[in-house]
Amino acid sequence: MEINLTQLKKGEKATILDVNIDNIPLKLIEMGCLPGNSIELIQIAPLGDPLYYNINDCHVAIRIETALEINIIKAIS
Known part of the structure; x- marks a missing residue:
């Protein structure tokens, strides 16, 4: 199930599926905020x-407004 980054709970892990490149700072992309x-x-x-x-x-x-632009899928625990 695809959700946005704000729905992750403390300690939970996920994989980034999609990033709205137009609405997030370039620095986040440079630091590895990329699909996969x-x-x-x-x-x-x-x-x-x-x-x-x-x-x-x-x-x-x-x-939070930036985290809403990043879609993830939670890791299975």
């Missing part, structure tokens, strides 16, 4: 934004 790469939600900020992810061993903070 694995991603894990590590931490949520105290006020809920940003979200802290591990993308292929690269730690990245992503704001």
Whole structure:
């Protein structure tokens, strides 16, 4: 089931399926936010934004409005 990145729960892993390149910063793409790469939600900020992810061993903070532009499929536990 395809969902967006904001629906991932802390500690869950997923695979990136699709990225809306027009609406996310180029820096995220350079850091590995690309289809086929694995991603894990590590931490949520105290006020809920940003979200802290591990993308292929690269730690990245992503704001919710950007995370909505990244589609994933959850890894089977």
